[in-house]
């Protein structure tokens with residue numbers, strides 16, 4: 216079971232609170248642990264020389280990672296222009312005071328560095344870690360110098376996919392744990408009981424807070440219980456290669472990560488400022504959430520990992536890897552199939568869950584898709600295309616297929632006015648640009664019981680606009696014409712685009 220430890224309880228969590236405690240106003244948001252703050256401030260001062268020496272260390276980042284200032288700056292038209300990221304973005308904590316971010320260590324502390332006569336044994340150890348990491352990180356084959364600039368010009372979203380239906384097509388693997396359940400029109404009571412028991416068993420195997428179902432119809436229950444397995448992790452299929460552990464690297468922070476210098480964090484374009492993805496929720500001071508400012512970006516989250524010098528899971532930069540903290544429920548969403556909601560209220564920026572499934576090569580994904588060409592039904596394919604910058608790297612990219620094996624997030628439907636967003640996250644291996652995590656975050660406060668949705672094809676408006684310069688794809692009323700065989704969107708929002716994806720795999724050739 217992986218649930219999040221309440222923030223601010225253990226000593227290592229309080230270090231984070233200490234960082235925010237330098238601002239008198241912000242401490243109002245972090246009442247728990249106030250007594251500990253003073254103690255920690257003293258501790259921090261006594262440890263300051265140690266922390267300050269880190270400024271003299273070799274940089275741990277192999278290349279200077281950059282990220283987009285905002286989603287508006289990343290449109291398809293200028294994605295190849297490297298000098299487009301000229302505007303410096305205000306720091307997260309300034310831009311969105313309602314989502315306070317642990318501010319940087321006070322500058323005065325860095326002045327202690329000059330009084331250090333010689334490194335302590337701890338310093339030597341950390342220096343060694345930093346040096347080792349720096350050496351590993353300099354392999355340009357692994358980290359091409361301009362790879363970051365190019366990849367941040369892309370959308371954070373999975374490519375859209377043509378609708379597929381492989382229900383009638385046998386795949387090369389089968390579920391070993393559950394026998395297929397055939398539902399006859401005259402379902403016996405016993406059969407229904409078996410179905411429910413089977414489903415309960417499957418749901419009980421999901422890590423984290425309970426996942427339940429509110430589905431009543433025997434036929435739908437059978438559909439849920441049958442022909443699908445939940446998984447708590449990616450399942451690598453043949454051809455998928457993970458980067459070797461020795462290429463991974465971590466930051467050289469000590470204790471809690473410093474938001475102004477943590478080597479795990481991406482840097483702003485043309486600035487030493489770090490992009491800080493997380494802050495303390497204004498709704499719940501124990502909760503670390505994606506900041507509002509970060510939610511509006513197209514950027515990857517770089518969480519700290521086991522190679523980092525920080526205090527592991529006590530560091531604020533561990534959110535997705537701690538796992539789901541909200542309960543989830545599968546329900547009957549009518550003509551859209553099943554849907555997902557939470558019986559818990561979810562706050563803006565809160566991490567919800569990961570998208571899991573089989574990790575397959577692009578070739579395998581194409582094969583699976585081709586098997587069902589022409590027949591519409593649900594699609595569960597997500598491209599891991601964050602680092603894709605040319606045709607070659609697209610050929611080598613992996614895809615997550617949640618159809619046969621997946622997490623409960625496979626039931627999240629599309630909306631043209633979504634309340635969630637999927638963000639790519641590096642958790643355990645910063646070095647792996649082929650396999651990384653896809654994580655759902657709340658875009659706004661979501662009341663308990665509200666359906667969770669995200670936009671399946673968020674680039675479509677931008678790319679469609681550019682296609683529409685001659686208005687030839689608009690109907691007489693100024694509305695966009697729908698592609699004849701595209702899957703109709705039934706989200707019901709006033710801004711509904713009418714279809715889930717473009718008919719063809721348009722985005723495959725459209726670099727966002």
Ligand SMILES: C[S@@+](CC[C@H](N)C(=O)[O-])C[C@H]1O[C@@H](n2cnc3c(N)ncnc32)[C@H](O)[C@@H]1O
Nearest residue numbers: 551552553593594625626627628629704705706
């Ligand atoms: C990842 S699945 C979502 C879960 C799915 N409803 C189920 O029952 O398993 C994606 C599929 O759900 C359906 N879907 C999701 N959102 C929809 C929407 N707004 N309108 C119509 N169909 C939708 C489409 O068939 C789509 O291919």
